[in-house]
Amino acid sequence: MTDKRTTGADTVSGIVETILFQNEENGYTVAEIEDTAGNPVTLAGIIPFLTESDRITAHGEWVNHPTYGRQFRVDAFEKTLPAEEGDILRYLGSGAIKGIGPKTAQKIVEKFGADSFDVISDHPDWLAEIPGITQKKAADISEQFKTMSGTRAVMMFCRDFFTPQTAMKIYKRWGSSAVERIRQNPYRLCEDFWGISFRRADQIAMSLGMEQDSSERLLQGAVYVLRTEAARSGHTCLPYDDLVSCMNDLLFGDSVTAANRQTVAAAVEKGVSLLKLVSRVSHGTRMIGEARYYNAERGIAARLCEIERRCPRMSEADAVRIIQKTEAQSGLTYAAAQKTAMLTAMREGVMILTGGPGTGKTTIIKGLISIFTSLDLKVALAAPTGRAAKRMSEATSYEAKTVHRLLEMDYSEDSESRFLRDESNPLDADVLIIDEASMLDVLLTDSLLRAAKRGSRLILIGDADQLPSVGAGNVLGDLIASGVFTTVRLTEIFRQSGESLIIVNAHAINEGTFPVVDRRGKDADFFYLARSTEEGIQATVIDLVKNRLPRAYGSEILPRIQVITPSRKGLSGTESLNASLQEALNPPSPKKAERKSRDRIFRTGDRVMQTRNNYSVEWETDTGDEGFGIYNGDIGTITGLDGEENLMEVRFDDRNTKLDFSQLDELDHAYAITAHKSQGSEYPVVIIPLYDCPAMLLSRNLLYTAVTRASKMVILVGKRSVLEQMIANNRHAERCTLLREFLAEKRIEKKGADA
Numbered sequence: 001m002t003d004k005r006t007t008g009a010d011t012v013s014g015i016v017e018t019i020l021f022q023n024e025e026n027g028y029t030v031a032e033i034e035d036t037a038g039n040p041v042t043l044a045g046i047i048p049f050l051t052e053s054d055r056i057t058a059h060g061e062w063v064n065h066p067t068y069g070r071q072f073r074v075d076a077f078e079k080t081l082p083a084e085e086g087d088i089l090r091y092l093g094s095g096a097i098k099g100i101g102p103k104t105a106q107k108i109v110e111k112f113g114a115d116s117f118d119v120i121s122d123h124p125d126w127l128a129e130i131p132g133i134t135q136k137k138a139a140d141i142s143e144q145f146k147t148m149s150g151t152r153a154v155m156m157f158c159r160d161f162f163t164p165q166t167a168m169k170i171y172k173r174w175g176s177s178a179v180e181r182i183r184q185n186p187y188r189l190c191e192d193f194w195g196i197s198f199r200r201a202d203q204i205a206m207s208l209g210m211e212q213d214s215s216e217r218l219l220q221g222a223v224y225v226l227r228t229e230a231a232r233s234g235h236t237c238l239p240y241d242d243l244v245s246c247m248n249d250l251l252f253g254d255s256v257t258a259a260n261r262q263t264v265a266a267a268v269e270k271g272v273s274l275l276k277l278v279s280r281v282s283h284g285t286r287m288i289g290e291a292r293y294y295n296a297e298r299g300i301a302a303r304l305c306e307i308e309r310r311c312p313r314m315s316e317a318d319a320v321r322i323i324q325k326t327e328a329q330s331g332l333t334y335a336a337a338q339k340t341a342m343l344t345a346m347r348e349g350v351m352i353l354t355g356g357p358g359t360g361k362t363t364i365i366k367g368l369i370s371i372f373t374s375l376d377l378k379v380a381l382a383a384p385t386g387r388a389a390k391r392m393s394e395a396t397s398y399e400a401k402t403v404h405r406l407l408e409m410d411y412s413e414d415s416e417s418r419f420l421r422d423e424s425n426p427l428d429a430d431v432l433i434i435d436e437a438s439m440l441d442v443l444l445t446d447s448l449l450r451a452a453k454r455g456s457r458l459i460l461i462g463d464a465d466q467l468p469s470v471g472a473g474n475v476l477g478d479l480i481a482s483g484v485f486t487t488v489r490l491t492e493i494f495r496q497s498g499e500s501l502i503i504v505n506a507h508a509i510n511e512g513t514f515p516v517v518d519r520r521g522k523d524a525d526f527f528y529l530a531r532s533t534e535e536g537i538q539a540t541v542i543d544l545v546k547n548r549l550p551r552a553y554g555s556e557i558l559p560r561i562q563v564i565t566p567s568r569k570g571l572s573g574t575e576s577l578n579a580s581l582q583e584a585l586n587p588p589s590p591k592k593a594e595r596k597s598r599d600r601i602f603r604t605g606d607r608v609m610q611t612r613n614n615y616s617v618e619w620e621t622d623t624g625d626e627g628f629g630i631y632n633g634d635i636g637t638i639t640g641l642d643g644e645e646n647l648m649e650v651r652f653d654d655r656n657t658k659l660d661f662s663q664l665d666e667l668d669h670a671y672a673i674t675a676h677k678s679q680g681s682e683y684p685v686v687i688i689p690l691y692d693c694p695a696m697l698l699s700r701n702l703l704y705t706a707v708t709r710a711s712k713m714v715i716l717v718g719k720r721s722v723l724e725q726m727i728a729n730n731r732h733a734e735r736c737t738l739l740r741e742f743l744a745e746k747r748i749e750k751k752g753a754d755a
Contacts, residue, residue, distance in 0.1 A: 009059045009060060009061060009075060009076075010059070010060065010061055010062060010072070011057060011058065011059050012033070012035050012041050012043075012057075012058050012072055013035060013036055013055075013056065013057040013058070014033035014034050014035040014036060014041065014055075014056065015033060015034055015053060015054070015055055015056075015087075016031050016032075016033050016050060016051065016052050016053060016054045016055075016056060017031075017032050017033060017034050017040070017052065018031065018032045018052065019031050019050065019051065019052060020032060020042070022050070023645050023646055023647075025660065026046065026165075026168060026645075026646050026647075026660045026661070026662060027046045027047060027048030027049070027151075027164070027168045028044075028045070028046055028645065028646035028661075029043070029044070029045065029046070029047040029048070029050050030042065030043070030044045030068075030071075031043050031047070031050055033056060041072055042068065042069075042070070042071045042072065043056070043058055043071070043072050043074050044065075044071045044072070044073055044074065045058075045060065045073055045074030045075065045077075045164060046074070046163075046164035046165050046167075046168055046646075046662070047074055047077055047079075047164070048151050048155065048168055048171070049148045049151050049152065050079065051091060052090065052091065053082050053087050053088075053090045053091035054079045054080070054081070054082070054091070055079060055080045055081075055082065056077055056078070056079040057077060057078045057079070058072060058074045058076075058077045059074070059075055059076040059077065060072055060073045060074045060075040060076070061073055061075070074164070075163065075164070076159050076163075076164065077155070077159070077164070078156060078159065079152065081117055083114065084114070085109055085113055085114055088109055088114065088116050088117070089105055089106065089109045092104075092105035092108060092109065092116065093105035093106070097120075097141055097144055097145055097148070098140075098141075098144055099137055099140055099141045099144070100141060104130070104132065104133065107130045107131075107132075108120075108127070108130065111129070111130060112126075117145075120141060120142055120145045121142060121145055121146060121149065124138040124139055124141065124142035125138060126138075127141060127142075146176060147175075147176060149176070150171070150175065150176025150177075150178075151171050151176070153176070153179050154167055154170060154171040154174075154176070154178045154179055155167050155168075155171070157178075157179045157182070158170060161200065161203065161204055162196075162200075165661065165662035166193070166195070166196070166662070168662060169193060169662050170182075170189070170193065173192065173193070182204065183208060185216075185220075186201045186202075186204040186205040186208065186210075187201045187202075187205065187216075187217075187220035187223075187224070188201075189201045189204070190224060191223075191224075191227070194612050194665065194666060195665045198220075198221070198224045198228075198250065201220075202217070205217060212251075212252075213259075213260065213263045215263075215266075215267055215270055217251070218247070218251065218263060218264055218266075218267030219267050219270060219271050219274075219276065221247050221250050221251045221264075221267075222243065222247055222267060222268055222271055222277060222288075223271075223276065223277075223290060224250065225238070225243060225246045225247055225250060226238060226243070226277075226288070226289065226290045226293075227290065229246075230290070230293065230471075230472035231471075231472070233733070233735065234441075234468060234469065234470075234471070234472050234473065234474065234733075234735045235472065235735055235736040235737070236289055236293040236294070236296075236297060236442055236472050236473050236735075236736065236737045236738060236739075237278075237280070237282075237287040237288060237289030237290075237293065237294065237736050237737070237738060238287065238288055238289070238736055239285050239286065239287060239288075239736070240268070240279075240285075240286040240287070240288050243268065243288050244261070244264055244265060244268065247264045247267075247268075248260060248261060248264055251264065268288060272288070275291055276290070276291055277289065277290065277291065278290070278291050278294040280294070280738060282738060282741060287736065287738065289738070292443070293442060293443070293472060293473070294738065295446075296442045296443050296445075296446035296473075297442050297446075297473065297737065297738050297739040297742055298738075298742050299446050299449070299450070300442065300445050300446050300449055300475070300739060300742070301739060301742035301743045301745070301746050302742075302746065303446075303449035303450065303452070304350055304449065304458070304479075304484075304485065304743070305484070305743075305746045307349045307350055307449070307452060307456065307457065307458055308348065308349035308350045308485065309349070310349065310454055310455055311348070311349030311350075311455060311456065311457045312455060313347060313348075314346045314347050315347075316343065316347065319342075319343050319346040319347055320343065322346070322371055322374075322375075323339055323342055323343065323367075323371070326367055326370055326371055326374075329370075330367070330370070332363070332367075334363070334364075334367065335360065335492055335494075337360075337488065337489075337490050337491070337492060338360055338363060338364050338367075338490070340488055341353050341364050341488040341490070342364060342367055342368060342371070344486050344488055345364075345368055345457070345459050346371065348457070348485070348486055349457050349458065350457070350458050350459075350460075350485040350486075351457075351458075351459050351460070351485065351486055351487075351488065352437075352460045352461075352462075352476070352479055352480060352485055352486070352487040352488070353459065353460070353461045353462075353487075353488050353490070354461075354462055354463060354464040354476075354480065354487060354488070354489050354490070355463065355489060355490030355491065356463060356465065356490075356491075356493075356503075356506055356507050356510060356708070357463075357502070357503050357506055357507075357708050358493045358494060358500070358503035358507075359490035359491065359492060359493060359494070360490060360492070360494055361435075361461055361490065362395045362396065364461075365381075365392075365395075365396055365433060365435070365461065366395075366396050366397075366398075368431075368433065368459065369381075369396060369398050369433075372430070372431045377430035377431055378428060378429050378430045378431070379398070379429065379430070379431045379433065380401075380406060380427060380429035380431070380432050380433070381393070381396065381398055381399065381400035381401070381433050381434075381435070382400060382401050382402065382403045382405075382406045382432070382433075382434050382435075382448075383400060383402065383403070383434065383435040383436045383439075383680065384402065384403055384436055384439040384440055384444065384469075384680055385402065385436065385439065385631065385633055385634070385679075385680035385681065386402050386631065386634060386652070386653060386655075387634075387635075387653065387680060387681045387682065388435060388436040388439070388680040388681070389401055389402045389405075389435075390653065391682055392435045400435070402631070403434070403440075403444055403447075403448055404419075404444075404615075404629055404631065405627070405629075406421070406427070406448075407419040407420070407421040407422075407427075407447055407448065407451055408420040408421050409615050409628060409629055417615040417616075419447050419451065421451035422447070422450045422451050423450050423451075425451075426451050426452065426453035426454075427451050427452060427453055427456070428453065429453070429456060430453075430455070430456050430457070431456065431457050431459065432448075432452060432456060432457070432458045432459065433459045433461065434448070434458070434459070434460050434461065435461045435462070436461075436462055436679070436680045437460040437461055437462035437475070437476045438462040438463055438464065438466045438467070438468060438469065438476045438477075438679070439462075439469050439470070439679050439680050440460075440462075440469055440473075440475045440476065441469040441470070441471025441472050441473045441475065442471070442472055442473030442475060442737075442739065443471065443472070443473075444471065445473070445475050460476065460479070462476050463708065464476055464477060464480055464489075465510050465701055465704055466679065466701060466704065466705045466708065467675060467676055467679060467701055467702060467705045468735065469679075470632060470633070470676060470677070470679065472735075473735070473737055473739065474735045474737050474739070475739065478737055478739040478740040478743070479739075479743070481740055482739075482740045482743040482744060482747070483747075484743045484744075484746065484747050493507060499523075500525055501515075501516055501519060501524065501525050501526035501714075502525050502526055502707065502708075502710055502711075502712075502713075502714050504516065505517075505526050505707065505714070506704060506707045506708050509700060509703055509704050509707060509727055510700070510704050512700065512727060512728065512730060513727070514723075514724070514727060515528075517716070525712060525713045525714065526713070526714045527713075527714070527715045527716065528715075528716045528717075528723070529715065529716070529717045529718075530718075530719075530720055531717055531718050531719070532719060534570065534571040534572060534691055534692075535571065537571070537572045537689050537690070537691050537717055537718045537719075538571045538572050538576065538577065538580060538689070540717050541563060541572065541577065541581075541672075541687055541689055541717055542577075542580055542581060542584050544561075544687055544715060544717070545558070545561055545563065545581060545584070545585065545671075545687065546581075546584045546585060549561060549685065557684075557685065558585070559607075559637075560683065560684040560685055560712075561683070561684075561685045561686075561687065562673065562678070562681075562683035562685065562686055562687070562709070563577060563581070563671060563672035563673070563686075563687045563688075563689070564672070564673060564674070564675055564678050564686055564687070564688055564706040564709060565577065565672050565673070565674060565675070565688070565689050566674070566675060566689075566691075566693050566697040566698060566702055566706075567674065567693040567694065567697050568674060569693065570691055570692075570693055571691070572689035572691045572718070573672075573693070574668075574669075574672045574673060574674055577671065577672035577689070578668070578669035578670075578671050578672050579669075581669075581671035581672060582601075582603070582606060582669060582671060585671065586603055586605045586606055588603070592604040592605060593640070593641035593643065594641065595641055595643070595648065595661060595664070597661070597664035597665060597667075598664075598665060600668070600669065602638060602641070602648065602664060602667065602669075603638065603641075604638050604639070604640060604641055605637065605638060606637070606638045606669060607635065607636075607637055607669065607670045607671055608635070608636055608637070608638060608650060608667045608668065608669055608670050609633065609634065609635050609636075609667070609668050609669070609670035609673060609677065610630045610631060610632060610633065610634040610635075610636075610652070610666060610667060611632060611666055611667065611668050612632050612666050613629070613630075613631045613632050614629070614630050614631075614663065614666060615628055615629045616628060616629075617629060617630045617657050617659065617663075618657065618658075619652070619655035619656060619657045620655070620656050621654045621655055621656070622654065622656070627655075630652055630655075630657060632677075633677050633678075633679070633680065633681070634652045634653075635652070635670045635673075635681070636650045636651050636652035636653070636655075636657075637650065637651050638650055639651050639656075646660060646661040646662075647659065647660060647661070648660075648661065648664065650667075675702045675703075675705050675706040676702075678705065678706060678709045679705065681709060682709055682710075682711050683709055683710060683711065684710070684711055684712040684713065685710065685712060685713045685714075685715070686706065686707070686709050686710035686713070686714050686715070687714075687715045687717060688703070688706050688707070688714065688715070688716050688717070689717050689718050690716055690717065690718030690719055690722040690723050690726070691718050691719065691722060692719070692722060695725075695729070696733060698722060698725050698726045698729055699726060699729045699730070699731060699732070699733075700726060700727055700728075700729055700730045701730075701732060702726065703723075703726040703727065
């Protein structure tokens with residue numbers, strides 16, 4: 001962070017007299033010190049392991065707490081251990097270190113004097129010479145003191161670069177080895193911590209003496225570019241020339257020289273030789289990818305082909321007979337395409353089912369569950385998001401889980417997330433049915449397939465015309481385009497669904513025709529309100545949410561409305577709309593607590609969205625179920641803010657969580673969300689602003705994705721020209737991936753083996 005000591009921030013110094021409050025989890029502390037003038041001062045902020053008798057210099061600003069009065073809010077600090085024997089005795093006797101009380105502190109200081117801290121840290125066995133301290137107790141005392149010292153070292157090292165909240169996150173993740181890790185490779189910061197940019201890590205590297213053209217810096221730049229493009233655009237690799245150009249811009253900016261270009265090119269080659277980067281020629285273009293994405297795509301192709309090869313085959317006659325029996329038992333008569341899908345699922349190891357809304361995908365899932373369970377096969381249902389899994393459960397009356405939960409997300413000792421289900425501990429399901437497969441990225445798909453047991457079969461269900469996954473790759477699209485596995489595409493809209501204009505218009509949009517927008521009556525569920533200006537569009541959206549819809553359908557409709565917009569920018573983008581909708585729906589109130597983070601104010605009652613996967617967040621349901629993990633795109637409501645403990649309570653569907661204030665950079669308001677973030681979710685009422693924004697966002701599949709999120713009503717608001725432009729624009733943003741090529745190679749291998 002910017003050193004606030006140079007930007008007009010206030011500074012106070014003194015000795016800690018009393019710890020009024022301390023949250024051990026996040027380091028939030030309220031303490032009273034005596035400043036250098038002898039005046040009492042109350043400090044509040046992230047000051048982990050602050051103890052009585054600490055000498056502290058705090059930088060920040062004076063604030064008036066509504067309950068506790070004037071306080072000094074700490075933004076940065078330095079603290080030192082006491083050096084005089086009297087202060088050391090007071091420090092140890094305060095209970096700062098578990099296992100040392102006033103009497104034991106007296107004995108330690110009497111024996112070791114001013115060297116007491118050195119003895120505790122470096123010679124704990126000497127403590128055992130004191131009556132009442134065993135070797136084990138001495139070791140425990142030393143370990144705790146080192147932990148506290150480690151935290152102090154991390155906070156001091158990071159104070160010129162990060163806020164105390166970020167420094168605390170680094171310490172909680174890396175522990176007392178954090179400083180050494182940063183010194184060894186500062187660029188790990190931007191890899192492992194959300195919100196720490198490459199440029200900030202680069203600043204630290206430069207301050208530690210790293211040369212601008214060092215091979216380590218250049219290689220880290222290559223990895224950063226590839227990961228940034230994976231997150232931003234979904235690419236799993238980049239053309240060599242594009243990668244080198246982006247690296248030059250990142251690492252040297254406008255001052256790039258011919259020599260720089262040569263060193264960048266050499267760094268890419270070194271990355272390839274070290275196996276951190278992978279090089280492959282694709283259709284005449286040299287592509288460079290990060291090893292993990294390359295290996296994931298290659299692994300997906302190999303494992304899918306293995307599933308297809310090993311899955312037991314069922315004869316067509318037996319499959320037809322079973323479907324007929326299922327029809328008789330259920331009283332249903334399946335359409336021809338539905339029967340084809342069910343026959344394929346029974347006779348092949350991998351089957352892909354795609355189709356728009358109202359085409360009977362759920363009917364097929366229910367039929368397959370019935371068939372496979374009647375054959376004593378264990379079926380597992382899953383979807384990439386919690387909301388999609390919940391809808392799947394409700395539609396089929398069969399338990400569905402998120403893919404993460406199915407794979408049993410857990411943590412290693414160094415807090416790295418991992419799946420307990422893999423090749424060595426496979427799932428026990430005979431049939432895996434995955435819904436909303438368009439949302440599967442390559443890393444999650446690779447993990448899923450690693451966990452599939454031998455002989456199981458895989459059924460992927462999704463809408464190929466929706467936007468691709470938020471994460472890197474284009475798994476469903478590449479699988480369909482490869483032609484390696486049978487894809488059944490449903491096109492028939494069934495009668496009941498055909499009565500809904502949402503369904504009819506979704507298919508019309510997908511076919512490139514203008515939707516029906518002039519039907520009126522109590523059963524109408526699709527509306528278009530023409531507005532010609534940005535101001536008019538935004539005002540109408542706000543009026544619909546705040547006044548018109550609640551007036552027509554009752555206030556209970558409010559939480560069922562979702563605004564879905566093409567972009568973050570503009571008056572009708574998420575940033576502006578969220579601020580305006582928050583002001584309209586949840587204005588400031590003395591009865592509502594609030595907290596500012598970045599340029600946003602989060603208030604009790606706000607609708608919010610998680611913007612990245614966080615596997616460490618604990619949650620609990622009202623029925624007592626517990627688990628970990630809140631994922632990118634999960635939407636919830638702020639139910640409480642605890643300023644004393646620095647915690648925000650958020651309810652995500654039926655999961656109650658407590659988020660540390662340091663995690664608020666992972667939250668955004670969700671009164672309005674982008675179409676990309678809406679994937680996998682369903683909302684009763686969807687409002688879609690249509691306004692001028694970058695052409696790449698005004699696409700048919702983006703509009704189609706937004707419309708198909710609605711179950712009861714769609715309202716389009718805006719310019720007819722924009723609506724026409726979106727329908728006409730059937731260009732899909734191409735993603736650079738290699739999965740299709742790997743699948744083609746497997747197909748060639750299979751043909752060779754068959755020959």
